[in-house]
Amino acid sequence: MARFETIDALPADSCVLVRLDLNSPIEDGEPQDNERFARHAETVRELVAAGHRVVCLAHQGRPGNDDFTTLSGHARILAEHVGREVAFVPDTYGPEAIEAIEDVEPGEVLLLENVRMCEGELPEEDPETKADTEFVRTLAPRFDAYVCDAYSAAHRSHASLVGFPLALPAYAGRVMETEYEANTAIATREFDGRVTMVVGGTKATDVIDVMDALGDRVDRFLLGGVAGELFLRAAGHPVGYDLEGMDRFDDQWERNHGTIESLLEEYGDRITLAVDLAYEDAEGDRGEVAVESIAEKETAYLDVGTETVMAYEPVIADSEAVFLKGALGVFEDERFAVGTVGVLEAMAETDCFSVVGGGDTARAIRLYDLDEDDFSHVSIAGGAYIRALTGEPLAAVEALERGRPREE
Numbered sequence: 342m343a344r345f346e347t348i349d350a351l352p353a354d355s356c357v358l359v360r361l362d363l364n365s366p367i368e369d370g371e372p373q374d375n376e377r378f379a380r381h382a383e384t385v386r387e388l389v390a391a392g393h394r395v396v397c398l399a400h401q402g403r404p405g406n407d408d409f410t411t412l413s414g415h416a417r418i419l420a421e422h423v424g425r426e427v428a429f430v431p432d433t434y435g436p437e438a439i440e441a442i443e444d445v446e447p448g449e450v451l452l453l454e455n456v457r458m459c460e461g462e463l464p465e466e467d468p469e470t471k472a473d474t475e476f477v478r479t480l481a482p483r484f485d486a487y488v489c490d491a492y493s494a495a496h497r498s499h500a501s502l503v504g505f506p507l508a509l510p511a512y513a514g515r516v517m518e519t520e521y522e523a524n525t526a527i528a529t530r531e532f533d534g535r536v537t538m539v540v541g542g543t544k545a546t547d548v549i550d551v552m553d554a555l556g557d558r559v560d561r562f563l564l565g566g567v568a569g570e571l572f573l574r575a576a577g578h579p580v581g582y583d584l585e586g587m588d589r590f591d592d593q594w595e596r597n598h599g600t601i602e603s604l605l606e607e608y609g610d611r612i613t614l615a616v617d618l619a620y621e622d623a624e625g626d627r628g629e630v631a632v633e634s635i636a637e638k639e640t641a642y643l644d645v646g647t648e649t650v651m652a653y654e655p656v657i658a659d660s661e662a663v664f665l666k667g668a669l670g671v672f673e674d675e676r677f678a679v680g681t682v683g684v685l686e687a688m689a690e691t692d693c694f695s696v697v698g699g700g701d702t703a704r705a706i707r708l709y710d711l712d713e714d715d716f717s718h719v720s721i722a723g724g725a726y727i728r729a730l731t732g733e734p735l736a737a738v739e740a741l742e743r744g745r746p747r748e749e
């Protein structure tokens with residue numbers, strides 16, 4: 342159980358500073374609506390309904406990156422989800438922001454400007470240093486309490502995440518609370534039956550970290566995606582072909598093949614690899630090939646095959662808990678969604694404790710009209726999810742625990 346306080350304990354009529362994670366894909370300069378808005382809107386709605394004055398902080402991108410931009414568009418999308426106006430001020434702790442904060446009435450919502458535009462937010466430093474920034478020292482006295490809902494950014498030791506909990510009584514919002522409980526389960530909870538971990542996606546290091554940390558707690562790893570192909574390559578199959586202009590496989594192979602080979606050796610009896618893979622044939626249709634019959638590295642494989650899904654289904658059906666990280670194929674293209682959707686459907690059909698994670702992978706649930714309620718939890722976190730799965734502490738969660746309001 343977490344040792345932080347939740348918004349259930351927030352004193353009535355508070356003026357609250359709420360850290361959300363609205364970091365989103367940006368297209369043509371505009372933020373794209375996604376699950377993060379919907380989830381955080383629930384926390385905001387609850388705070389509003391309780392009559393608190395709600396001022397939100399969030400980030401978008403990083404200085405120097407294309408997706409580093411203002412949050413004015415985010416305020417519009419958040420307003421649609423909350424179902425009421427969300428005012429926006431293009432300032433974080435200067436005079437304009439302070440004036441806007443002072444104008445917030447009970448039940449109203451204000452979003453401040455991208456917190457990463459503000460000096461003191463970055464880089465990652467210890468909570469004491471962050472609490473001592475001008476940013477935190479200026480804003481904190483304007484509020485009665487701090488609420489952290491930004492679970493998906495909780496691995497970052499930034500001022501808005503670890504500084505405020507030292508300066509104000511701190512509470513967890515609903516997203517923080519539910520993500521924490523579900524994602525920590527694999528590292529801390531005892532399950533009676535089989536624990537299965539489905540790992541895919543594009544990042545070999547994610548899969549390596551998970552296996553390194555959870556090798557003893559997971560009974561069966563089912564592999565797919567780019568990571569799965571790298572393990573197939575370690576098993577001697579000539580797969581992992583980079584399409585022109587892409588560098589998904591060879592570079593990761595160079596950097597990680599030693600670790601992948603030794604993981605395969607150490608946990609080989611618990612690792613199940615794809616037996617067939619899918620590709621785009623000359624007509625542009627989905628073709629499938631048995632892994633055993635692949636003789637040369639000359640085709641880009643974009644999904645696991647149907648036989649593989651059929652082999653994974655009974656393992657999932659027979660599990661007490663299933664955790665998924667990363668897609669098994671390029672599910673954004675319907676022709677290559679068979680692996681990801683097949684595994685998600687198998688998870689949805691069982692009564693086991695099931696958690697789906699990875700910012701991108703969770704998107705497949707909406708895209709293919711699966712019902713979120715058929716899973717115990719669908720995480721909206723990427724890096725924080727991996728860290729939670731592997732039992733690594735999250736800086737913002739630790740800060741929340743330290744900042745927990747004390748009984749007088």
Ligand SMILES: Nc1ncnc2c1ncn2[C@@H]1O[C@H](COP(=O)(O)OP(=O)(O)OP(=O)(O)O)[C@@H](O)[C@H]1O
Nearest residue numbers: 542543544566567643667670671699700701702723
């Ligand atoms: N064989 C493959 N070739 C190329 N891309 C693939 C393949 N298999 C899966 N993918 C891609 O992997 C992506 C998901 O990978 P990623 O590692 O980003 O996982 P995630 O856990 O969902 O996201 P994140 O951790 O970044 O939030 C999907 O967008 C999918 O297109």
Ligand SMILES: O=C(O)[C@H](O)COP(=O)(O)O
Nearest residue numbers: 362364493494497723724
């Ligand atoms: O989108 C995310 O994963 C979080 O908001 C963290 O963002 P960052 O990787 O830019 O710190």
